[in-house]
Amino acid sequence: MKKVIVFIKQVPDTSELKIDPVTNTMIREGVPSIINPFDMYAIEEAVRIKEKWGDTEVTVITMGPPQADAALREAISMGCDNAVLLSDRKFAASDTWATSYVLSKAVGKIGEYDVLLAGKQATDGDTAQVGPGIATWLGIPCITYVNNIEEIKPGYVKLHRMHDEGYDVIEIEGKFLLTVLKELNEPRIASFRGKMNAKKAEIPVWTAEDIGADPAKIGFMGSPTRVVKAFSPPVKQGGIKISAEEDPSVPEKLKSYLREKLII
Amino acid sequence: MMSSKYDLTDEQKELVAIAREIAEKKIKPIRAELDETQEFPYDIVKIFGQSDLYRVFVPSEYEGLGMGVYESSLITEELSRVCGGIALAYAGSLLGTFPILLFGNEEQKKRFLPPIASGEKLAAFCLTEPEAGSDASNVRTTAKKEGDYYILNGTKQWITNGGVAGLYSVFANIDISRGIRGITAFVVDRDTPGFSIGKKENKLGIRASNTTELIFNNCKVPAANMLAKEGQGFKVAMKTFDMSRPGVAAQALGIAQGAYEEALKYAHERKQFGQTIYSFQAVRFMIADMAMKIEAARALVYQSAKLADAKDPDSGPYSAMAKAFASDVAMEVTVNAVQVLAGYGYMKEYPVEKMMRDAKITQIYEGTNQIQREVIATHLTKELSRLEKK
Structure with missing residues (x-):
């Protein structure tokens, strides 16, 4: 039996987040929760891998409060086989370092696996650190920003990693963790049988003790990160566009622009 | 609702x-x-x-x-x-x-x-022919037994899913002189030699649905694919309709619901003479009638579907009532939805003109609404004898 593990996060369903002015952390009360949108592509990819390989089990994991059970059930309705909820008061206020430690310990408890998948980042924290963090704790390679998988089989993958200038083609042998982009696939609508499975599924809750987590590495006290200030990042500016059809003086304009920027 | x-x-x-x-x-x-x-x-x-x-x-x-x-x-x-x-x-x-x-x-x-x-x-249901519409018993496609096969010859028309199905329920006559008692049902696989897909129709509505002609030219169908017995095909078709009509009724109901929702939304947004057109009785009563008739249709459609599932002996006339009523409601509601949206409704940028075109077929196929009323009226004669016995 081959094994794919997907890491997901339940996030507030809104872009209008409210920040607690004292602690500088998010106010989560009263906001409906969804699966982090990027994680939906990871779930879809895991289920596609299962359909391609056959004899493969997909386990979905999240760390969160008891309500995160709903996110795991939604993942099962899309075709994941089983789920684990990591929930313990001791995990509360973990930063990305502590969270990825906890998730890696859960992988340790599960044991064997072939592929680990996560979304590129969560829409609430936007750090994109937990996926790579898990891979670091486990000592396996991590490829971020995956937008195309050319070939995948147990112990091997050939894929595209997207960046601003284009994409890299990467091959890996052995175990690996991928964080995925929305360009990778289109998440399916849950099937009826999936929804019935999700209702019936028994989802175990694992505590810090269950996974053998070091108390000094979890929760607020185990988290080295301190949030100093939260703000919206500036919008990334695109390049300039000058059209030769509309303006015959374009070559001159381009030349002076490049000189100004000290490119030529 | x-x-x-x-x-x-x-x-x-x-x-x-x-x-x-x-x-x-x-x-x-x-x-x-x-x-x-x-x-x-x-x-x-x-x-x-x-x-x-x-x-x-x-x-x-x-x-x-x-x-x-x-x-x-x-x-x-x-x-x-x-x-x-x-x-x-x-x-x-x-x-x-x-x-x-x-x-x-x-x-x-x-x-x-x-x-x-x-x-x-x-799957596709293949009964209709150029000469067999409302008179569905007038099937001219023939089936001749040869060893372990039946050889089918003839043309079916206006077949829903005709060009895209994998399996076809086909009605052919094993002996035209036997008339209705010669009709026999077969399951024909798309890959059967002698089976081909004819012309694709260009339709008023339901245009995303694939409607084609089917051609049987010495089409060799295994005898093991015959449904029921020789000569029982007409019964197969009629029992199918008793079960399938709630589905057409549900299609009509859904189309009506979609059009009513568009009209309701638009009437609340559109302002003329300084107020929403929903504030005018002429418009709001049209929409109230839509809602009322749709709810009545829904009750009948659901009831007929449940009777079909329960194999109730009266499910046939009930499903005929549901089909005729819901499709008449769909036609009326969609025409009125176009009227509420008026100039905008007539334009393809808005979905209601399409809904109006789509609604029309529900009054026609799987038995025209006139045929449905025949089914109902025939049943009512039996009702009368039941009443007289009491």
């Missing part, structure tokens, strides 16, 4: 939710384009299959979910609310499957139903 006012089970609610999600997220963005191009929604069919919708009407022994006409009708209603044409890629397969569900033997069900349940193969 839709099905939420009815006492649905959790499973039925899930099916409605899945159908609505597919309709809103996947069908709505492409319906206008497919209406224009008449292209078949293969991607949507894949989603129907992946979501288990085709499993609903197949018994669990054959990889289905073992539900029935009622659940399929709830799904058809939801899909039709957004696009009556694309909904037929679902409902048309159910129509084509009924002859197998009702009259197939164990071996045939095992062979034919699993690929229908998964959505791998669509």
Whole structure:
């Protein structure tokens, strides 16, 4: 039996987040929760891998409060086989370092696996650190920003990693963790049988003790990160566009622009 | 309001939710384009299959979910609310499957139903011919027995899913001189030698649905594919209609619901003479009538679907009432929705003119509404003898 593990996060369903002015952390009360949108592509990819390989089990994991059970059930309705909820008061206020430690310990408890998948980042924290963090704790390679998988089989993958200038083609042998982009696939609508499975599924809750987590590495006290200030990042500016059809003086304009920027 | 006012089970609610999600997220963005191009929604069919919708009407022994006409009708209603044409890629397969569900033997069900349940193969129902419309008994396609095969010759027309199905329920006559008692039903695989797809029709409405001619030219069908017995085909067709009419009724109901919702929204947004047009009695009463008639149709459609599932002996006339009533309501509501949206409603940028074109077929196919009234009236004669006995 081959094994794919997907890491997901339940996030507030809104872009209008409210920040607690004292602690500088998010106010989560009263906001409906969804699966982090990027994680939906990871779930879809895991289920596609299962359909391609056959004899493969997909386990979905999240760390969160008891309500995160709903996110795991939604993942099962899309075709994941089983789920684990990591929930313990001791995990509360973990930063990305502590969270990825906890998730890696859960992988340790599960044991064997072939592929680990996560979304590129969560829409609430936007750090994109937990996926790579898990891979670091486990000592396996991590490829971020995956937008195309050319070939995948147990112990091997050939894929595209997207960046601003284009994409890299990467091959890996052995175990690996991928964080995925929305360009990778289109998440399916849950099937009826999936929804019935999700209702019936028994989802175990694992505590810090269950996974053998070091108390000094979890929760607020185990988290080295301190949030100093939260703000919206500036919008990334695109390049300039000058059209030769509309303006015959374009070559001159381009030349002076490049000189100004000290490119030529 | 839709099905939420009815006492649905959790499973039925899930099916409605899945159908609505597919309709809103996947069908709505492409319906206008497919209406224009008449292209078949293969991607949507894949989603129907992946979501288990085709499993609903197949018994669990054959990889289905073992539900029935009622659940399929709830799904058809939801899909039709957004696009009556694309909904037929679902409902048309159910129509084509009924002859197998009702009259197939164990071996045939095992062979034919699993690929229908998964959505791998669509089914099509093939009765109508140039000379056999309302007079469905006038089938001219022939079937001649030769050894372990029947050789089919003839032409079927206006077949829903004609060009895209994998399995076809076909009605042919083994002996024209026997008339109605010669009609026999067969399941024909798309790959059968001598079977081919003819002209694709250019239609007024339901344009995303694939409607074609089918040609049987010495088409060699295994005798093991005959449904029921020789000469029982007309009964197969009529029993199929008793079960399938709630589906057409549900399609009409969904189209009406979609048009009414558009009219209701528009009437609240559109301002003339300094107020919303919904504040004018002429408009608000039109919309009140839509809501009232749709709710009445819904009660009848659901009741007829439940009677079909219960195999009630009166389910035939009930489903005829549901089909005729719901489709007449759909026609009236869609025409009035265009009237409420007026100039905008007449334009293709708004969906109501398409809904009006889509609605028309529901008064025509699977028995015109005049034929439905014949079915009802014939039943009423029996009612009279029941009344007199009391």
